[in-house]
Amino acid sequence: MTDKARVVDYQGVLDYIAEAVRPQFGKGRVADYIPALADVDARKFGMAVRLVDGTLYTVGDGLERFSVQSISKLFVLELAMQHFGDMVWTRVGKEPSGDRFNSMMRLEHERGIPRNPFINPGALATLDLVMGLKGDTRHRLRNYLRFLAVDETVDSNATVARSELDHAHTNRALAHLMKAYGNIDNDVEDLMETYCFQCAMEMNCAELATAALPLAGGGYSSLHDTAVISKNQARRINSVMLTCGMYDSVGSFAYRVGLPAKSGVGGGILAVAPGRMTICVWSPELDAFGNSYVGTAALELFTSMTGVSVF
Amino acid sequence: MTDKARVVDYQGVLDYIAEAVRPQFGKGRVADYIPALADVDARKFGMAVRLVDGTLYTVGDGLERFSVQSISKLFVLELAMQHFGDMVWTRVGKEPSGDRFNSMMRLEHERGIPRNPFINPGALATLDLVMGLKGDTRHRLRNYLRFLAVDETVDSNATVARSELDHAHTNRALAHLMKAYGNIDNDVEDLMETYCFQCAMEMNCAELATAALPLAGGGYSSLHDTAVISKNQARRINSVMLTCGMYDSVGSFAYRVGLPAKSGVGGGILAVAPGRMTICVWSPELDAFGNSYVGTAALELFTSMTGVSVF
Amino acid sequence: MTDKARVVDYQGVLDYIAEAVRPQFGKGRVADYIPALADVDARKFGMAVRLVDGTLYTVGDGLERFSVQSISKLFVLELAMQHFGDMVWTRVGKEPSGDRFNSMMRLEHERGIPRNPFINPGALATLDLVMGLKGDTRHRLRNYLRFLAVDETVDSNATVARSELDHAHTNRALAHLMKAYGNIDNDVEDLMETYCFQCAMEMNCAELATAALPLAGGGYSSLHDTAVISKNQARRINSVMLTCGMYDSVGSFAYRVGLPAKSGVGGGILAVAPGRMTICVWSPELDAFGNSYVGTAALELFTSMTGVSVF
């Protein structure tokens, strides 16, 4: 952290990375379980850095929106913690799962309590909790993301949501299994529709970096001009991201990148450097674990060039 | 990290904690699988903080040696990385296991490659690698710990080692299973003896805090006056500690404490605050996951009082 | 089998058993996951023996109808084999599962192909196949059971079916998971309704013994005056019953009773002694594996008194 004083040319770093990762294109694979995602241009690459003082740096397609997918889980967890505090952890654990992101096996073993809020069953349980709040949950989610992104045009893509809903067999199975254990309150189809709406939200790298800024600022963000969450909650959400945010490769990601982060199959990865900045990268091709292949490489390069790492 | 500038009265913090944790005694359970460990006084409590500048603070039984047990895995991993670099990761993974610390199940699923170097099979694979180096491995381990602790009297307790060896059925099973998959080179009994020797090393909180100082200093430590490991390696070992160091409660520990740490069934927990300090706590009673009950509470209090956390 | 020539007083045996099992009442537990089943009188006990020549013996409540539940799986498998032959085994295995009757875990491991047609996911896959036939499946099932029971009043209990449907979360999860793997063709809700209709069929011991007679007669039954299935199919269905028919206690049941059998949570067990007879017993209290506690004891007594066993 001694490099804190150093003046880093973040724009230069981003420009360098955007060039340096080019040879990695083609090594991953765009998510193709729904046509709406499969159609994305595989060579898109964007990145954004937002310092805690509000300064923004972007490169490439950093201002083009993409499907946030599982990155949305981070913000739904935030909502749940704002409203329910530590009660959230009676519905979902906070341990890495050690299994693929939608494993039934572990869910069955642990009697319907998902391992953490970032695997699918955990995200469903978290959303189910938020759906217990008064009012339309989809409006709430959209409004919250608009507030976090400081942009009133942020929205969910109805085509993507519909397509996800048609292919949500595994998620339905997870939800029904949790319901069998009494860990889902809402109607499963309502839950599925809201979940698909949530995953189909579209934001760009800059907006996501903005949205996560309170996590870098101990809950507070000058851009939002308020304590979005408490200092303690920011810290704890960061810890859950680091130990559970990257599916079954949290260890490798922490080893290579060293930052709390959450990825989505849309190809985005949103990382937080507590006290310093947020970083978001987008590149649609995924590795075997479902994380952006080039995005991970870009973040590794970023932390190795700048020394920004929690370790 | 804004509290960095603040002058913290670490001695006062330690004194306060030593008092504050008293009501927690009796809530955990001393490891009793071997008599040598079961005989330890359950109410021992010691703590030590070593700043990167070398300053030491201790409280309670912080200068009394105890059985380091699994904390030794951290230093054997360090040795392995010094000699074999990233080749280590062909023999052992770096992902949290999601299972009890000695699970056969996962080992079988993953064809003899343990999930990480901090669960028993992973520690055995790492030690097996180090045993491939020329010379007596027990001498090497003892010398390395004496060097790290800056104390020539550090040694292994032969009674404890012998007793562990008599009860090492599960570890033998793990070693034979890995051998069946070709992931153990040495004779299993040789490996078991060396492993029990390693676990039976005895050090006190101050010595352990000293031994880990290079991990807080980017590989370098003023006390050792040398770069013990590379900056990159220090960072990476810290990341493996954070995601895998606390058995099946890495997520909860990161949530509560927010520091890379490694625990042992002797009741010790050794934590690293990169760039700032190392902290070691000792209290023999364990929680359900095999981590020190009071030790975890003490560390949580420490990070919440001082703001020292990677998140 | 040397006792074949012996003239056995089957009525006397049944009368003796009905007395002898009385002290076993209260040791099991009536299925209570739906009210319609929980309300059954726990002390009901009926038994029926149907020899291949058509002779019928009954005792106790042997003529009172009860919910056949999983015993229906046997007849749906029969239907599937009549129409699809060995093609059935591309959709479902024929190995014992070694796990609880509704395990997701194994289903996930084996990529959506259930272990056998007698665990719930296997019964769902089998029914899904039958639903591919032209016409209303519920009519088909009811007509087939009426034909087998030689009684036109056999029917499904709509209250039970509705109640099951309300509690079918786990089965829905299983069906959606199989659909995710492409092993369910029909709409999941249609499948669930048909499945609950099937399980809610009501028959008495005499009717079930009659319905299974073709399985004892090499496919042929004098009562039905036709070869209901082929000799080979009868043999094979019996083998699947013996290795998979009693949930996770097939080994113990074969050890104690020694006959192919299928049980249901309504408390019925239907057994086949190839070449000789069928035996059906009903007693609502279940053991830990979901099989009738007293029913198993009664069958063990029957085979030990008469020497009727495949071993």
Next chain:
Amino acid sequence: MTDKARVVDYQGVLDYIAEAVRPQFGKGRVADYIPALADVDARKFGMAVRLVDGTLYTVGDGLERFSVQSISKLFVLELAMQHFGDMVWTRVGKEPSGDRFNSMMRLEHERGIPRNPFINPGALATLDLVMGLKGDTRHRLRNYLRFLAVDETVDSNATVARSELDHAHTNRALAHLMKAYGNIDNDVEDLMETYCFQCAMEMNCAELATAALPLAGGGYSSLHDTAVISKNQARRINSVMLTCGMYDSVGSFAYRVGLPAKSGVGGGILAVAPGRMTICVWSPELDAFGNSYVGTAALELFTSMTGVSVF
């Protein structure tokens, strides 16, 4: 069973089968985990039928000895039941495992109690029990098999036993794991040596058919002129063979062949038709489950030609 009266030309059936299976050679794979087994001529084929009246029919290499391997588990179970009765089942279960023959996973889940005596850990637990009897267990095993085979030259092959011992890592792991759970009394190396001695016994098809005759005769055999085991025990051992004797393909084997049987990786399969006969077949090439490929086909042909089946 109506074919019982039919006079079957068993010699003709065996001669026909020996011809008919020829096209199946080359479809399986000889066990190659130790050289001593890998060297066997893949095209060996022998078969023997022993009727309960003592009549013997053989074909091909039916009088050439081979390594009995896991078929020995059947006779060790017999020994254990003779001496310990139902107490055997406190040390080992009698349910099919649903997993590969040497799964650690299930053993760990079920706290050191193997699923049945025919998977490796179960055979080790059974042998461990027999080793508790006074006297040298290897002598006891050899003498028992000589008595059963009615041949004083039956012996264990020391080269095979030694070679197995060198490759017994997985079995050692299983034994140590069971010892950790308190389910192995003897020294693990003693157990391993005795187990390898047992598996390396060599017998031919005729001898194995003779050895199993008491299981077909309700415990009694005219050749041995004594009740080797009780009628009840014979019945029960047959049931355990049918539900657990063919590793992870018990269901398929029961479906195709319909007889209790035990196989070995030496290529032998020993089957029992209760009340009628024993049948042994030998062909070294194995299928994916570790059962003789051609042997299974030969037995299927035998039961389909003769109608000899328990179903």
